[in-house]
Amino acid sequence: MNGELLVVDDVAGSFAECVTEAFRQRVGDEFSFALSGGETARRCYERLAADSIESMDWWLVDVYWGDERCVAPDHADSNERLGRQALLERVGGAQSVHPMRCEEGPDPYQLRVGELGRFDVVHLGLGSDGHTASLFPGSPGLEADPGRLVVMNEDPSGRNPHRRMTLTLSGIARARLALFTVSGEEKQEAMQRVADGDDLPAARVRADRVVWLVDPAAAPR
Secondary structure, three states: OOOEEEEOOOHHHHHHHHHHHHHHOOOOOOEEEEEOOOHHHHHHHHHHHHHOOOOOOHHHEEEEEOEEEOOOOOOOOOHHHHHHHHHHHHHOOOOEEOOOOHHHOOHHHHHHHHHHOOEEEEEEOOOOOOOEOOEOOOOHHHHOOOOOOEEEEOOOOOOOOOOEEEEOHHHHOOEEEEEEEEOOHHHHHHHHHHHOOOOOOHHHOOOOOEEEEEOOOOOOO
């Protein structure tokens, strides 16, 4: 598999440690951080908010999203809503916040990511089908041109509802650290397939450094 596999009892705590360490080792004065979605991400952000009070200056952090569902920002399925509730409202905000807006199309976010240059951290999850961000098996977003950093995409199987906006593999590859968090027995089969080298979207992720934080229930055998 691509990257470092760390089997940890406390995924959220290990995530907070990795992000705060990346903040301490940032290249410039500012720190760019792309958020994810899902219940594991929620637990990670709540823990990061609690653990980073003394170790991170959030007024040096620029917040982005790796993907978003095409729903209203206050919708229960919105990754923006999750990120604001679980993290930003708890730390008091950030230097800048850049939510994805499906109604604008991908080009404005493409331009913003292009101007940024590099992400310090891109947080990613793993779906039971092997997807990450909103890059689903067999979806057109997987075959985006290398210069395309952000696309609209959807799950051709129909299992994951809502149209999406997402970073492409090229967009994720701009990360200094791509940090996966995976927990729960329901993710074990997908994690096993990633470890075995199957051609899943998550297994295609490349970055300067790729780290998988996986709890024992989801760990490959």
